[in-house]
Amino acid sequence: MRPLASRMSVMSGEGALSVFAHARELERQGRSIIHLELGEPDFHPAEPVIDALHKAVKEGKDRYCRVAGVPALCEELATYLRRTRNLNISPENVVIAPGCKIALFLAMMALIEPGDEVLFPDPGFPGYPSITLGLGGVPVPFQLAERNRLQPDPDEIAAKITPRSKILITNSPGNPTGSVYTDDVQRRIAELAVKHDLYVLSDEIYARIIYRPNYLSMLTYPGMEERTLIIDGFSKSFAMTGWRLGYTVAPAHIVPALVMLAINSYTCVTEFTQYAAVEALRDRAQATPRMVKEFAQRREQFVRDLNRVPGFRCAPPEGAFYAWVNISDTGSRAEEICRIMLDDAGVAAIPGAAFGASGKDFVRFSFASSTATLQEAVERILKVSSAWQGTLARR
Ligand SMILES: Cc1ncc(COP(=O)(O)O)c(C=O)c1O
Incomplete structure (x- = not known):
């Protein structure tokens, strides 16, 4: 064999x-x-989300649908991210995926060439180095040390950037540490990304599960609009792990690549779960x-x-x-x-x-x-x- x-x-x-x-x-x-x-x-998921799922199935919303996601969900996500994260994005920047992990995988597939270096938090989500290696990239860990209160150290990151660095992954709040990056740390990371022309994959899957006010997305810092891909999903914030529903918010020039990868892999995400997700985002039941x-x-x-x-x-x-x-x-x-x-x-x-x-x-x-x-x-x-x-x- x-x-x-x-x-x-x-x-x-x-x-x-x-x-x-x-x-x-x-x-x-x-x-x-x-x-x-x-x-x-x-x-x-809350009762209205389950009801919306039943309603969508009964209405026959069980077909192939728009590759990047049904318009109602992409539009609702733009409204949701404005309300909860103070972000100003267009529905055209959203690509729905079957899980946050697939969103991450395809974003990395769209960006990594063999030999490209990917900076990522250590300790961190195991997929970051594994997917990087699978795509022929080089994982470059930066530490979340206890002496730094489990925050990234921008000086360490700066010292690890080389001409082959292409992506910097952030994850705030982070798995496994639970640390929320400070405004100062994020600002300095954003400055490094702009200076060295890096893409930032901001894994924001825990953004709603936070024990202090005012979540700050990496997308809000100067110069980040054209280089930040937010990776998020419904698994944690809406207790929908098994629904396999995630999304990427990407700069306009990257969206066609993500759509191309979707066409070549999952075609579209289950239509009725997307309609139920609209109800989840509205969160009428709080x-x-x-x-x-x-x-x-x-x-x-x-x-x-x-x-x-x-x-x-x-x-x-x-x-x-x-x-x-x-x-x-x-x-x-x-x-x-x-x-x-x-x-x-x-x-x-x-x-x-x-x-x-x-x-x-x-x-x-x-x-x-x-x-x-x-x-x-x-x-x-x-x-x-x-x-x-x-x-x-x-x-
Ligand atoms: C940091 C982080 N990113 C991504 C994921 C994947 O989420 P999903 O279940 O939506 O694929 C997880 C799940 O544990 C996670 O902890």
Whole structure:
């Protein structure tokens, strides 16, 4: 048999999905598992969204439709982004995709030539380096270090820019850190992008899940209009993970390339889900703010409780729904801590190295579960923490 394409050996999977598969297997064997590994809200779309979906199906909106997305959804997105992010975009700049990840993949496919360098946050979403490598690009990580309060360091980024740098990926609020980039950091990143003629892929999938006012999109900074692609979707903000619905907001000169890639891959996104998404964006039931309020309460309780676990250290995230816990004081490796938590306590979480080398001393917990579940998770972890307390005592 002839071999697969060589790109398959350089791409990688996602730690979250492999921990999830192992946890499900333990569950199948009868174990009780608390799932804190996946980035999935434990909410479902609001009633009016479900009603809109039924209505669209009944009306026969189940056909091939406009490649870049049905006009009603592209128009509603322009209104939504003005209302929630103070952005002035045209519906013509929007390309709907079957998931934020596909939007990211195709944006990168449209831009990366073999040998092009892509700057991306480490720790960060595993797709950034994997897709870069799959397209023959060169991933160049920049650190989100604890000493920098998990913010990018523009000086480090500047030092890593070369004539081959083409794309800079930002992700605020970020997965796995939950950090929201400051205005100053974003301004300096934007200045670097303009100075070195870089495209910025601004992954804003957590933009609505934020615990402080005033979200600032990378698109709002001077000179960014012609070089910023916003990547976003409905999975997190509208609890629609399984609907597979995302979008790119791109400069006019890039839209035809994204449409060309859509024609060559998914043709168009399911028509009835797009009509339901219009209703989600209007958010008449105020489902998103209510969900975020609930996440804020969980964040407070969970971060406080995690800090009671011997050797765990966690600052409250400013956005998203992840607790990013430094475990270096346990004296054990994150992989070992996660193994003990899953095998002995039935709590699934992800070792930080799954998000890049800078994550090696951390564990990511998702707090998209009820306060009672989160409380039980910490109680279970406390019971098995003697496994690493021995190491702590000897230090
Ligand atoms: C930072 C980031 N970008 C993109 C995605 C992908 O989102 P979707 O489920 O819409 O493909 C995720 C999902 O976890 C994410 O955390």
